[in-house]
Amino acid sequence: MKSDIIKKGIERAPHRSLFKAMGYTDAEIHRPLIGIANSANSIIPGHVHLDKITEAVKAGVYMAGGTPIEFGVIGVCDGIAMNHIGMKYSLGSREIIADSIEVMATAHAFDAMVMVTNCDKIVPGMLMAAARLNLPSIVISGGPMLAGLHPKKTGKVDLISVFEAVGAVLSDKMTEDELSDIEDSGCPTCGSCSGMFTANSMNCLTEAIGMGLPGNGTIPAVMSARIRLAKEAGMKIMDLWEKDITPSKIMTQAAFENALAVDMALGCSTNTVLHLTAIAKEAGISMDLNHINKVSSITPHLCSLSPGGKDHIEDLNRAGGIQAVIKELAQAGKINLECLTVTGKKIGENIKNIQVLDRDVIRPLDNPYHKQGGLAVLFGNLAPEGCVVKQSAVCPEMMQHKGPARVFESEEQASKAIMDNQINKGDVIVIRYEGPMGGPGMREMLTPTSAIAGMKLDAHVALLTDGRFSGGTRGASIGHISPEAMQGGPIAIVQEGDIIEIDIPGKTINLSLDQNEINSRLSGWKPPEPKITKGYMARYAKNVSSASKGAVVN
Numbered sequence: 322m323k324s325d326i327i328k329k330g331i332e333r334a335p336h337r338s339l340f341k342a343m344g345y346t347d348a349e350i351h352r353p354l355i356g357i358a359n360s361a362n363s364i365i366p367g368h369v370h371l372d373k374i375t376e377a378v379k380a381g382v383y384m385a386g387g388t389p390i391e392f393g394v395i396g397v398c399d400g401i402a403m404n405h406i407g408m409k410y411s412l413g414s415r416e417i418i419a420d421s422i423e424v425m426a427t428a429h430a431f432d433a434m435v436m437v438t439n440c441d442k443i444v445p446g447m448l449m450a451a452a453r454l455n456l457p458s459i460v461i462s463g464g465p466m467l468a469g470l471h472p473k474k475t476g477k478v479d480l481i482s483v484f485e486a487v488g489a490v491l492s493d494k495m496t497e498d499e500l501s502d503i504e505d506s507g508c509p510t511c512g513s514c515s516g517m518f519t520a521n522s523m524n525c526l527t528e529a530i531g532m533g534l535p536g537n538g539t540i541p542a543v544m545s546a547r548i549r550l551a552k553e554a555g556m557k558i559m560d561l562w563e564k565d566i567t568p569s570k571i572m573t574q575a576a577f578e579n580a581l582a583v584d585m586a587l588g589c590s591t592n593t594v595l596h597l598t599a600i601a602k603e604a605g606i607s608m609d610l611n612h613i614n615k616v617s618s619i620t621p622h623l624c625s626l627s628p629g630g631k632d633h634i635e636d637l638n639r640a641g642g643i644q645a646v647i648k649e650l651a652q653a654g655k656i657n658l659e660c661l662t663v664t665g666k667k668i669g670e671n672i673k674n675i676q677v678l679d680r681d682v683i684r685p686l687d688n689p690y691h692k693q694g695g696l697a698v699l700f701g702n703l704a705p706e707g708c709v710v711k712q713s714a715v716c717p718e719m720m721q722h723k724g725p726a727r728v729f730e731s732e733e734q735a736s737k738a739i740m741d742n743q744i745n746k747g748d749v750i751v752i753r754y755e756g757p758m759g760g761p762g763m764r765e766m767l768t769p770t771s772a773i774a775g776m777k778l779d780a781h782v783a784l785l786t787d788g789r790f791s792g793g794t795r796g797a798s799i800g801h802i803s804p805e806a807m808q809g810g811p812i813a814i815v816q817e818g819d820i821i822e823i824d825i826p827g828k829t830i831n832l833s834l835d836q837n838e839i840n841s842r843l844s845g846w847k848p849p850e851p852k853i854t855k856g857y858m859a860r861y862a863k864n865v866s867s868a869s870k871g872a873v874v875n
């Protein structure tokens with residue numbers, strides 16, 4: 322047993338004595354030690370109940386003959402960090418999460434791991450740790466929040482309704498009283514925000530890649546089935562430990578392909594591109610942006626989920642969840658059924674008796690919501706290394722667009738201009754120096770994109786940035802422009818009024834300037850002073866890679 326190194330033999334009496342100080346019995350010490358990475362806190366709605374999930378996981382581990390050992394993991398609420406300096410610290414928390422789990426598992430010689438997670442950076446951080454440590458591991462999420470019901474109108478509301486309502490109030494399309502109704506009803510329970518935003522995107526892909534049990538992506542946080550799933554995760558980890566089923570046997574190249582196909586069918590967050598790339602790197606697998614277009618071109622978009630569509634994760638769960646989406650894709654040969662999963666079985670066996678239960682929530686492949694998948698990667702003289710858009714949430718009018726650049730050096734400047742009604746129909750808003758190095762931290766910008774949607778400008782205005790977006794962002798919002806401005810990418814030399822041409826079906830994004838002009842402007846460019854000069858983000862900015870490589874810290 323790996324943990325023998327801390328508990329076996331005469332020399333380890335002091336170590337055992339320390340375990341005994343905590344109340345562990347000899348019997349418990351002699352069993353496999355299962356590290357439980359618990360990211361509970363009282364600042365993320367998706368994490369407030371994770372102590373309950375952890376308790377259930379521990380019960381499962383005990384039932385199956387192991388000893389659970391819990392430790393804490395940090396987590397940022399992107400919603401609360403949104404639109405201020407706090408968001409600069411969010412993406413980088415992913416690496417702290419991965420590193421801190423590596424430290425805890427290695428220092429204490431755990432035999433296997435259960436990762437208790439839910440929200441945006443905690444899921445990928447934990448998957449990165451799982452790949453790096455390569456100990457038998459299961460990821461169990463706290464589950465999605467239910468959608469809210471508007472108290473006075475028919476229809477569902479969610480966190481994005483609240484963000485968009487702000488834009489509606491500022492453009493006199495809604496009263497403050499109605500905003501307050503939506504504020505009170507948009508987030509009705511604990512759990513990760515209820516649409517196909519980043520947290521749920523990553524929880525669903527965890528299931529698709531084989532690292533979460535069936536149901537992990539979609540069973541709502543408030544359902545008792547979620548507690549039962551957590552107990553099963555606790556029991557199952559003992560099975561994986563006995564059979565030595567490690568992440569490297571699950572997160573293979575083929576498993577990443579499966580995850581990408583599910584990503585395209587669901588219409589996941591643009592952030593999945595960053596996170597899958599970063600997890601693949603830890604797993605020793607290469608994932609380049611061109612590949613996303615290849616998968617997207619052959620994988621239809623089957624589910625119409627918020628922010629682009631009408632449904633929420635609770636509807637997807639009712640329709641059969643991720644296993645049903647996998648089944649639908651598998652019937653057309655778009656899934657590798659041989660991939661091993663944390664059930665201890667192959668995907669093909671997991672989906673044997675699965676059925677799609679609602680054909681409007683999970684459409685058949687021959688009648689999809691869109692012929693292509695949720696994401697597109699565009700290339701051109703403005704983004705030589707690529708940029709990402711959630712094409713399934715772009716209005717048809719904006720799939721091809723040409724307009725004058727409106728240039729802003731930060732999210733704050735752009736948000737102010739939008740809220741002060743200084744943006745005209747046809748404009749292409751450019752927000753730069755918000756990249757991984759320049760931000761630093763590649764802020765997610767839900768406030769300006771939601772204001773545009775709430776003001777009903779999303780059929781007329783595009784927004785480009787070297788920063789990133791929320792999974793809740795809709796409209797022609799094109800992020801991750803690489804190389805970023807701070808690294809001398811061409812986005813740095815765009816001037817007010819330059820014409821920008823966007824062609825999402827053609828996968829191109831270009832500045833209507835000849836290359837000599839671009840080169841001459843670039844030769845006069847100098848990087849601005851860093852905005853954060855001390856602490857974690859100053860160190861992060863020095864070491865972070867381009868968004869096109871997953872914004873990983875090398």
Ligand SMILES: CC(C)(O)[C@@H](O)C(=O)O
Pocket residue numbers: 399400441480514518519520590592765790791792793
């Ligand atoms: C606040 C949200 C909705 O979680 C957002 O941060 C996302 O990325 O989806």
Ligand SMILES: [Mg+2]
Pocket residue numbers: 399441519765790791792
């Ligand atoms: Mg987010």
